Amino acid sequence: MISVHNKALAETITVERILGKVEGTTNGPTVVFFCGIHGNETSGVFALNEIFEKLNANLVHGTVYGILGNLKALQEHIRYKDQDLNRLWTKEQIKKTKEKFILNTEEVEQLALLELLKSIIKSHSGPFYFVDLHSTSSYSLPFITINDALINRRFSKQFPVPIVLGIEEYLNGALLSYINQLGYVSLGFESGQHDAADAVNNSIAFTYLTLVYSGVLNKESLPNFSTYYKQLEAQSQNTFDFFEIVYLHSIHPKDSFKMYNGFKSFQDIKKGTVLAVNNGVVLKSDYNAKIFMPLYQNKGVDGYFIIKRIRPVFLVISALLRRLKMDSLLILLPGISWLDKKEGILKVNLNIARFFAKSIFHVLGYRSKQITLNSLQLNNRERVAKTAMYKKKWWYKNKRDYSANV
Structure with missing residues (x-):
């Protein structure tokens, strides 16, 4: 546990957690990439390091940030030390943390991130785009998770990867849910399995596409645009559908949970498929659907999700x-x-x-x-969404489709 008295330590950590920042020579949006919110998910860190080494301020419209999440957990390559940093972002929890004198590791990290987030929003006029780069413990297609607001849907559907809605109904206290409550476009990108080379490459591709779609980079200034687009298209196996979470098996602290080997996110399962064992009880699917984010790591409270495709109508x-x-x-x-x-x-x-x-x-x-x-x-989410900030953007009005020229 760490004694914080109180802002000084948080502000010190805030300075070193800015992995990169590029201010363009012309005005434009502000795009903020988070990585390493879970310390064992380093693909986003490697991806952003490479991108910030190459990003030319003369080609940038607006400002781009790369923000490290859980510094202490990243140092040890573990998901978290005391508490999952991506489960603390509710207004009630933040209020409790601010009132505490003795903070655990992740609470210190959260306060630093919160101060930095407030500073970025205060320093720029927007429009804002927030992206949280993650990876999964099982093999997976790359995919996007969003809180179900139209601004998120419309921005996300430009990418050639599946999009999963409704995660906020099952995960309490995610960072992007907090940002979405502020009204801004915010999406999570899961790039693949932890430590896989594809996960890093997918994060690089997704980051560059985000910079183009947001307007930070012109497509013409990114010669490899079509390469990045086709990479994600191939990695997602041409799966561009919207899906909705219909079930989560939660794990309690004293549970003995083991996922059966071999399951992959987006794999088809039938009703009655044996999925896992929890406290000696065999768990079977109640759905003809797809398995999603099965847990194959020691830390975590989400055993597995089940998702179904949403019909476009x-x-x-x-x-x-x-x-x-x-x-x-x-x-x-x-x-x-x-x-x-x-x-x-x-x-x-x-x-x-x-x-x-x-x-x-x-x-x-x-x-x-x-x-x-x-x-x-x-x-x-619609009642708090800052739709006016985005409604004139081409992606909101469906005026252009960059994939058409790939």
Whole structure:
């Protein structure tokens, strides 16, 4: 445990965690890449190191940052020391941490990241793009995870990789969920299996495409654009669909969990497929779907996810209903009321509204969190999204498709 009294240490760490910063000669967006939020996921660190060595400020419009996450865990090449840094980013947890005098390793790291994040937002006018580079313990196609806001959907779909929605409903306290609540475009990129060469190369390709799509680099100034695009296209095995998480098997601290060998993210599974053993109990799939992020490392509380493909027609309907703000009608239904209208948070009394399907809320942009046995909290990303900051961008208006010329 570390005694912090209080900002001095956090500010010292903040200085050394800036892996790279390039300010262009012309105005433009601010793109922030995080890497090493988990200390055993170093592909993003290697990728950003290579990119910042080559990035020419004369070609940059705006500002690009590379930010190291968990410095202490990175030094030891472990996921975390005391607590998962990517599970601390709720407003309630941040408030508790700020009120503490004795902090653990990850709480110190979080305060430093928080100060740096605030400084970046205060120092620039935007538009802002935040990307968190990760890797997985199992073999996987490269993929994007996003909180389900239209600004995230539209930006993410430019990349030739699968996109997974709804992770915020299952993972509490992720860094990108916190940033998304601030209203900015934010996405996670999982580049492949830890320490694999492909994971580094995929992170490099994804980072360069992000710089082009955001407007930081002109496509013409990146001669290898088509090479990077085709690389991700091939690595993702031409899987460009949207998927939704339908199940997570959570692991409790005292559980004895073991995933069966050989599962890969996006692998098809059938109902009844034996997946893992937890405390001697054999776990089988209840779905005909795909396995997602099976756990093959010692640390972690997420055993495995199950995902299903979203049919494109539902994405179109969802976008239309959100633009029309049809979610305003929800409070007319019995058992549903505003918990915080400004933040887009509804409360659902399950004793009254138990019959409402999750899918209805999902279409309208709401993701649920269980508050009590009898109530849900529903968060809407659209009501806090800074859409005005992005709505004139080509990717938001679907005016251009860079892949057409690849």
